[in-house]
Each structure stands twice: as C-alpha cells, then as structure tokens.
Amino acid sequence: MTIIFKKFRLIAVSFVISLLFISVSSAxxxxxxxxxxxxxxxTNVAVQGDVENLSTEAxxxxxxxxxxxxxARNRPRFGVVVLFEKYTGAQNPDTKIVATIKMLAPLGILLTQGITLTIDGEKLGSTPLFRCLPNGCTSATNITEATMAKFIAGETATITIFLTPDDGIAIPIKLSGLKDGFAVLNK
Known part of the structure; x- marks a missing residue:
C-alpha cells in the first residue's frame, strides 16, 4: 500500500466521520x-438543539x-469516498426512501456535471455537488427502496466524475457485502 493511498484512506475515514456528524462527543x-x-x-454524536436538556452534557x-x-484505476491519486446512511427523514407515500448516499470527490473537478451513477451499466442519473470543503467536494442524495434493491442485486456500480465536460473518470464501486451491511445499518 503506497503512502499516498494510506494518506487518502486516513482522509477518507476523517471525511466519513465529518459527513456523519456535526460535532463528535468524547465517547x-x-x-x-x-x-x-x-x-x-x-460513533456517538452530540445532539444539538435539545432545549429540554438543561445539563452541561450534550x-x-x-x-x-x-x-x-x-x-480510479488509471489515476491512483484520484480518490473518492462513498457512504450510505440510514434515512430518518419524512417519507413520501408514493416513494419510500431507505437511505442517503453521500460521496466525497477530490477538489479540482467540474462541479456543473455533478456525479453520475450507474449500476451494472444502467444509468441511474446524476447527483449535484453541493459543497466543497478543504478535503473535497460533497454530494448527497436519497435512495428509494427500488434503487436500493438495484444496488443490492447488482455486481458493480460506477460513479463518474468530470474534470472537464469531455474528461469523465469512471470509478467502480464493488457491491459485494452491501446487502449484509445494509441489513445491519437498518437495525
């Protein structure tokens, strides 16, 4: 494992934690x-905005x-983090949302194209990039029950990130283990 990949992995774990939480507790x-x-x-996170709890501990x-x-296979220094969180927001009666997918792409990408997602060659669409932080640009979108079923049944998903309108970098996402992991996530 190269030093660059080790640094990227450390940044990736930091990103996962920062995407999940506004403020992390000491637990x-x-x-x-x-x-x-x-x-x-x-991990445990401090819940903010709890006006009923008057203690000094959040x-x-x-x-x-x-x-x-x-x-990316052809650009090993071009790294991406993909994560799924359990969806806990309000539901639309027509479409059941079961997860949120968040992605962190490196700085220097074309923001207007967003991130394109395909599963086993079927294009699902693009999700916009909504914020760039010092460690990369973030994207998030809700996943319906039907789309999650495609992820779970699929072999490979691919995200495509653009450096220019004509230069898209396709990065494969292995889907093995997603079914079991998602079952634990939904407990």
Whole structure:
C-alpha cells in the first residue's frame, strides 16, 4: 500500500466521520465491521438543539454508516469516498426512501456535471455537488427502496466524475457485502 493511498484512506475515514456528524462527543466509536468491500462504522454524536436538556452534557445518539474508499484505476491519486446512511427523514407515500448516499470527490473537478451513477451499466442519473470543503467536494442524495434493491442485486456500480465536460473518470464501486451491511445499518 503506497503512502499516498494510506494518506487518502486516513482522509477518507476523517471525511466519513465529518459527513456523519456535526460535532463528535468524547465517547469512543465502535470498531469498524467489515462486510466484504464495505466498512460499517458507528460513533456517538452530540445532539444539538435539545432545549429540554438543561445539563452541561450534550445528549448523545449513535450514528452509523456503511462506506468504501475508492481510487480510479488509471489515476491512483484520484480518490473518492462513498457512504450510505440510514434515512430518518419524512417519507413520501408514493416513494419510500431507505437511505442517503453521500460521496466525497477530490477538489479540482467540474462541479456543473455533478456525479453520475450507474449500476451494472444502467444509468441511474446524476447527483449535484453541493459543497466543497478543504478535503473535497460533497454530494448527497436519497435512495428509494427500488434503487436500493438495484444496488443490492447488482455486481458493480460506477460513479463518474468530470474534470472537464469531455474528461469523465469512471470509478467502480464493488457491491459485494452491501446487502449484509445494509441489513445491519437498518437495525
């Protein structure tokens, strides 16, 4: 494993934690659990905005995610983090949302194209990039039950990130272990 990849992996884990949480408490996280190509990580976060709790200690809740750190085959220094979180927001009666997928792409990419996602060659669409931070640009979108079923049944998903309108970098996401990891995420 190269030094660059080790640094990227450290940045990736930091990103996973920063995407999940607004502020992290001092409680120790549970160790990572591995589901084939996916890592499952939980940690306790301080819940903000709890006006009923007048103590000096912020209340905590456990937040978990299933994630992968990826690198482009032809550009090993071009790394991406993909993570799934359990969806806890309001539901539309017509479409059941079961997860949120978040992605971190490196700086220097074309923001207007967003990130394109395909599963086993079927294009699902593009998700916009909504914020660039010092460690990369983030994208997030909700995943319906039907789309999650495609992820679970699929062999490979691919995200495509553009450096220019004509230069898209396709990065494969291995889906083995996603079914078991997602089942644990939904407990």
């Amino acid at each position: 120790a996280p549970r160790p990572n659990q591995k589901f084939d190509d996916w890592l499952f990580h939980c 209340p905590e809740k456990e937040t978990c995610a299933l994630y992968q750190s990826l690198a």
